[in-house]
Amino acid sequence: MGQVIFKDQIYTFDQIRTGNWQQDDKYLSQSLEFCKEWLNGKTDFELSTSGSTGKPKSINIKRSQMELSAAATKAFFKINKSPKLLVCINTQMIGGKMMLVRGLCWDADIYLITPEANPLIDLSLQKKIDFCAMVPLQVEACLKESISTTKLSDIETLIIGGAPPSQSLIQKIKTTGINAFQTYGMTETVSHIALAKINASQLIYHTLPNVKIGTDDANRLWIEAPMAIEKRLQTNDLVEIVADGAFRWIGRADFTINSGGIKILAEALEAELQKYIEAIFGGIQYFVFGQNDEKLGQRLVLFLETKEGDNNKAQELLMILKKEMKKYHYPKEIFILEAFIKTPSGKINRTKTSELCF
Known part of the structure; x- marks a missing residue:
């Protein structure tokens, strides 16, 4: 029988089922309450979408869908008993x-840690972790400290989700030799339906068992999965199908910028910009956006999350990009903000952040 371990406290599944605990920690209480509902057979759960491309919305997820997702992940990774x-x-x-x-x-031992930038820095475990999920910012923070880098490397399987990792983070993961996989999924697919091992120059996603994929006429991915909320779920993700059950993610169709009739894929361009931005600003967050323009329809602009005193650096970057990038691929203006607006899941809300400047 499994258990939940939080700091020095242990809660068995039987104890959680009966609700026999008293705890003031909000994160622990919320987590245990969900576990209690699950162990007592609750069949329907209301969850909220991330809101990264629109307003967050509530959707109903069935227990059977979550069970199918967990079973597919177990089969994909060949997870041993009681991990x-x-x-x-x-x-x-x-x-x-x-x-x-x-x-x-x-039937696992669940080591529960309050979410923070570096969840491993103070973690002390006698036994090796078999499976863990993190967001890119957490992985980045862990890799900045030698002690947490070692702990990260000791994790048998690490999955990374919430947002695409930067090229520099991918390179760090490959250099460190961490057994890490980038996930592809959303609330509507009940977490991930495909995973890409981070060990190559390009991330190639492979679907979980019993998941079928294809594209529409605009090369947008559709998904048929037993755990998804619809029989066929049409996404706004542009992909390239490279083999049966395997694809390369290109970017979001709704992030495409149309500037003077030239279509620019935001995420693809952001990958190109990374080396120039990091050379001047280091590993900051940034994104490109299409600002409404009477002449061009949309003009390409760049947002940087850094201190306001970096205007001279921004002008230096703008000059370099104008020289190095194609005519329609360099930003016409750079906006600096000390903090981007984020969704509850930690993704950049591009629209709301841009509204701070437009």
Whole structure:
């Protein structure tokens, strides 16, 4: 029988089922309450979408869908019986809830940690973690400290979700030799339906068992999966199908910028900009956006999350990009903000952030 371990406190699944605990820690209480509902057979759960491309909305997820997702992940990774799981992401969102569901379905020891930038820095475990999920910012923070880098490398399987990792983070992961996989999924697919091992120059996603994929006429991915909320779920993600059940993610169709009739894929361009931005600003967050323009329809602009005193650096960057990038691929203006607006799951809300400047 599995258990939940939080700091020096241990809660067995039987104890959680009866609600026999008293705890003031909000994160722990919310996590245990979900586990209690699950262990007592609750069949329907209301979850919120991330809101990264629109307003967050509530959707109903069935227990059977979550069970299918957990079973597919177990089969994909060939998880052994009674594994050790580290849960260090928000358990109010689909990624964190599914980590709890996997632990409950796999009869695991669930090591629960309050989400923070570096969840491993103070972690002391006698036994090796078999499975863990993190967001890119957490992985980045862990790799800045030697002690947490070692702990990260000791995790048997690490999955990374919530947002695409930067090229520099991918390179760090490859250099360190961490057994890490980038996830592809959303609340509507009940967490990930495909995973890409981070060990090559390009991330190639492979679907979980019993998941079928294809594209529409605009090369947008559709998904047929037993755990998804619709029989065929049409996404706004532009992809290239490279083999049966395998694809390369290109970017979001709704992030495409049309400037003077030239279509610019935001995420693809951001990958090109990274080396120039990091050379001047280091590893900051940034994104490109299409600002409404009477002549061009949309003009390409760049947002940087850095201190306001960096205007001279921004002008230096603008001059370099104008020289190095194609005519329609360099930003016409750079906006500096000290903090971007984020969704509850930690993604950049591009529209709301841009509205701070437009």
